[in-house]
Amino acid sequence: MSDTVLLQVENLAVRYDGQAVVDGVTFDIRAGEKLALVGESGSGKTQAASALLRLHPEATLSGSVRWAGRELTTLPERDIARLRGHDIAMIFQEPMTALNPLYPIGNQIAESLTVHRGLSGRQARAEALALLGRVRIPEPEKKLGRYPFELSGGQRQRAMIAMALACRPQLLIADEPTTALDVTVQAQILSLLDELQREFGMAILFITHDLNLVQRFADRVAVMRHGALVESGPVADVFARPRHEYTRTLLASRPEPLAPQAPSTEPPLLDAEAVRVVFSRQAGWFRREETVAVDGVSCCIAPGRTLGLVGESGSGKTTFGLALLRLLPATGRVVFAGQSVLALAPRALRSLRRDVQMVFQDPYSSLSPRLTVGEIVGEGLALHRTDLSASARRARVVEILREVGLDEKACDRYPHAFSGGQRQRIAIARALVLEPRLLLLDEPTSALDVSIQRQVLELLKRLQQKYGLAYLFISHDLAVIRAIAHDVVVLRNGRVVEAGPTREVFDAPQASYTRELLQAALGVAPAPAC
Numbered sequence: 001m002s003d004t005v006l007l008q009v010e011n012l013a014v015r016y017d018g019q020a021v022v023d024g025v026t027f028d029i030r031a032g033e034k035l036a037l038v039g040e041s042g043s044g045k046t047q048a049a050s051a052l053l054r055l056h057p058e059a060t061l062s063g064s065v066r067w068a069g070r071e072l073t074t075l076p077e078r079d080i081a082r083l084r085g086h087d088i089a090m091i092f093q094e095p096m097t098a099l100n101p102l103y104p105i106g107n108q109i110a111e112s113l114t115v116h117r118g119l120s121g122r123q124a125r126a127e128a129l130a131l132l133g134r135v136r137i138p139e140p141e142k143k144l145g146r147y148p149f150e151l152s153g154g155q156r157q158r159a160m161i162a163m164a165l166a167c168r169p170q171l172l173i174a175d176e177p178t179t180a181l182d183v184t185v186q187a188q189i190l191s192l193l194d195e196l197q198r199e200f201g202m203a204i205l206f207i208t209h210d211l212n213l214v215q216r217f218a219d220r221v222a223v224m225r226h227g228a229l230v231e232s233g234p235v236a237d238v239f240a241r242p243r244h245e246y247t248r249t250l251l252a253s254r255p256e257p258l259a260p261q262a263p264s265t266e267p268p269l270l271d272a273e274a275v276r277v278v279f280s281r282q283a284g285w286f287r288r289e290e291t292v293a294v295d296g297v298s299c300c301i302a303p304g305r306t307l308g309l310v311g312e313s314g315s316g317k318t319t320f321g322l323a324l325l326r327l328l329p330a331t332g333r334v335v336f337a338g339q340s341v342l343a344l345a346p347r348a349l350r351s352l353r354r355d356v357q358m359v360f361q362d363p364y365s366s367l368s369p370r371l372t373v374g375e376i377v378g379e380g381l382a383l384h385r386t387d388l389s390a391s392a393r394r395a396r397v398v399e400i401l402r403e404v405g406l407d408e409k410a411c412d413r414y415p416h417a418f419s420g421g422q423r424q425r426i427a428i429a430r431a432l433v434l435e436p437r438l439l440l441l442d443e444p445t446s447a448l449d450v451s452i453q454r455q456v457l458e459l460l461k462r463l464q465q466k467y468g469l470a471y472l473f474i475s476h477d478l479a480v481i482r483a484i485a486h487d488v489v490v491l492r493n494g495r496v497v498e499a500g501p502t503r504e505v506f507d508a509p510q511a512s513y514t515r516e517l518l519q520a521a522l523g524v525a526p527a528p529a530c
Contacts (some may be wrong), residue, residue, distance in 0.1 A: 004031040006171055006203055007052070007088075011063040014044070014051045014227075022048045023227045024063075029171060034197065034204045036218035036235070038211065038250070040449035041420065044227035045207050046093075049173050052205075053084050086116045089164035093176035095156035099148040105132070105159045106144035112166040131162040135192060153313070154185040161192065168200055175207045182312035182476050187520035190217050209449055211254060212479065212522070215239055223247050253450040255457060255483030260503055264302035264486075269470045270324065270438060271300045275332035277316070277323050277494075293319045294330070295494040299472075301438065301487075304464060306471040308485030308502060310478060310517070316494035317474045321440050324472070325356055337437065354384045357431035361443035363423035367415040373426055374411030377401065380434045396433060404429045404459060421452035425459070432463065438470045445480055457484055478521035482506055490514050 007029040014022035022044040029035050037045045050056055052065055052072065065072040067087065072080065084090075092098035100108055109131060110124035119127060125144070132140035135158040148156055157177060164172055174193065178186040190213065197204055206218055214221055215235060222232040223246065231244040242248045274296045283289035294316040301307045309317050323330035326341055326349060334341040336352065344352060357380075360366040367376055378397045381388060388396070398408045404425040415423055424444060431439055441460070445453040461484065463469060475481055481488055481502065488505050490498040490513065498511040509515045 005029070006031050006067070008066045009048075009052070009064070010066075012048060012051060012065060013062045014047050014056075015060040015062075016058065018060075021227050022051065025224070025227075025229045027222050027229065027232060029203050029205060031170070031203055032197070032201055033220065034206060034218045036206045036208060036214040036221045037224060038208055038214055038221060039224035040209055040250075040451060042226075043224040045224045046175055047227075048224070049090070049175060049205060049207055052173070053088060053090065054080050055090075082116075085112050085164075085169070086167045087169055088171045088173065089167070089169040090173040091157075091160050091164050091175060091177050093179055095153075095160045096148060098160060099156065101148055104145045104147055105151070109159070109163045109166055112163060116167045127166070128162070131166060132159070134165075135159075135162045135196075136188075137162075153181055154188065157181065157185075157189055158192070161189075161196070165196060165200070169202060171203045171205065172197075173205045173207070176209070177206075178210075178213065179208075183478065183517055183521040184312060186213070193217075211239075211250060211450060223250070250450060253454045255454065255479045257482045257506075258484060258486070258502065261486060263501070264305050266302045266304075268300035269303050269337060270472075271333075271335045272324060273298045273333040275320060275323055275330050275334060277319050277328055277330045293494050294323060296332075297489075297491065297494070297496055299489050299499070301470045301472060303437070303470050304468045305487065306464065306473050306485045308481035308488040309472060309474045309491065310476060310481055310488060311491035312476060312517075314493075315491040317476075317491055318442055319494075320491070321358075321442060321472060321474055325358065325440060326352075354380075354434045355436050356438045356440065357434060357436040358440045358442065359424075359427050359431050359444050361446060363420070363427040364415065366427060367423060367430075369415060372412055372414055373401070373406075373418075376415070376426065377411075377430045377433050380430065384434055397429075400429045400433045401426075403432065403463070405455075419452075421448055421455060424448065424452075424456055428456075428459070428463075432467075435467070436469070438472065440472045440474070442474045443476070444473075446475065446477060453480070460484065478506075478517060482522075490517070 005028050009028065010026050012022060012025045013020055025048050037049065039045045051059065051061055061073045106125060106128045109128035113119045113124040113127050129140055129144055132143055137143050137155055137158050143151065151159065178189050181189065193204065208214060218235050220233065221235050221238050223230050225246045231238060231242065231247045238247065239251065242251055275294055276296055277294040279291045279293055280288050297320050299307055311317050319328060322328045324334055330342065336356065341352065374397050377400065378393050381393045381396060397411060401410055406422065406425055415426065418426065445456050448456060464471065473485055485502045487500065488502045489496055492513050498505060498509060498514045505514065506518065509518060
C-alpha cells in the first residue's frame, strides 16, 4: 500500500429535498489500499460512495471530494462522465439490474472500451474476450454473446468486474459485490478482487455489512451510522479495540455458536427417508426431459430441536423443504407425527398445514401489500379456527404480535410501514398464530443486517424453548446455522454429502465439500476427521 492519497473526502453531505442522508463524512483512500465502508441498511454508505461519482443528479452535495487535485463536487458533467469508468469504476450490488438485459455481455464490456479508450469494434471485442477470461468466466468465447439472464449469479458478478476493469481504473468501488452469492462463490469473488488489485495496483472501496468479509479482505475500515462516520482505522485495531458503542454493537451481533446439547431422546416429530423430487419438461414434440432436483434425501427432527439444511444455490434445499410439506410432488417416505404425509387425503392434508408452517426468505414479497398486519396474521385463524369470534381472533393476533416484539398498533398498519426485521417478525407471527409443531424457515435472516439477524435468531431460540417447536432451518450462511441448529445436513446437487450434530460436522467435517463451505464461510479450515 502506498502513502499517495488518491481520493480525499472532507465533510461530505448528501441531501434530498433538504434532508441529509450523509452528513459530515470524512475519509481518504490511498493507492493500493482496500478500505471497507461498513454499516447497516440506511447508514448512508452506498449514498456516500455514489456521491463520489455524482451518480444521483437529484442529490445536493456539499463538502469536498478531491481526486488528483480536482474538486469532483463542482466538476462539469462532461468531465465527471470521462472520469466514471476510466479513473474510478463501480461494481453494483445486483448485477442483474445493473447490466442491460437487451445487450449481450460482450457488447456491454466493449462499449466502455470504445468510449473511454477509443478502440475499434474488433479491438474492443478482443479485449472484452481477454477480460472475461481474466475474471475466470468459463468458456469466455461462448459467454461473450450471452445475455445477462443466461449467466449464473457468480458469472454476472464476474462480468461486472470485467466491465469495471476495462479501462484499468485507479479506484474500484465495490458495493456489496457478494451479498446475493453463495459462500464459495463469495470467496472466489473476493479472491479474484484481491488478485486483480495486486495486479493492477488499484485501490478498492469495499461497501458491505458483512463483518466477516471486512476482517478477511480490507486493510482499513470506516463505520457509518445514520449518515455519519462514527469510527475508522486499521481493521485489526477497530475489531480488537472498538471505540464507539455502535461498532461494539455490530461486532457483538455476529452469531455465536450454539452451546452443546445432549442428543434428543424423544421420537422424531418428522422422519423423512429417501425423498426424491423430479422435474419434467417438454424437450421436443415427442420427448420429455427430466431433472432430478432431490435425490434420496433423508432426515429426522425431534420436538424442540433445529435441523439446519445447508448448501449452495441449486443444491435442492428449498425443493426438499417444499416436498416435505407436499407443496411439490415427491416420492419416498415422509412421516409427521405418525402420519404418512405423501399419502394423506386432501382433508387430512389441510389439517397438517396447521401443524407445519413456513417462513419465507423475503417477507416483503410473501406478505400481501393489500392487507393490514392484523389481517395477514389472522388469515390462518379465519381458515383453521372457525370456532373463534372476530374479537377472539383479534385478541389472539395481538397476543402473538406481542410475543414477537410488536405492539397492538401494528395490527392496523400495512407491511410497507415496517423495517425488514419487523416484517420478518410479522412473518414469524403469521406462522406461529396457529400454534404449529414444526416451522420450516427458508433463509429467514439472509436479507437482514447483522444486529437484526441476531435479534431474529434470539427470538426463534426463545420461542423454541417456550413452545417446544421443531425447526427445519434452510440457509447457505454457515455462521447462522452454527448459531441455531442442533444438527445439520449438507446438500450438494440434490444429494446428502454429510450429516450429523452441528458441532461435530463443523469441527471435524468428513466431506471435502463441507470443508470447502466452512473455509469459504468462516475463513477457517477445519481438519478432517481421522
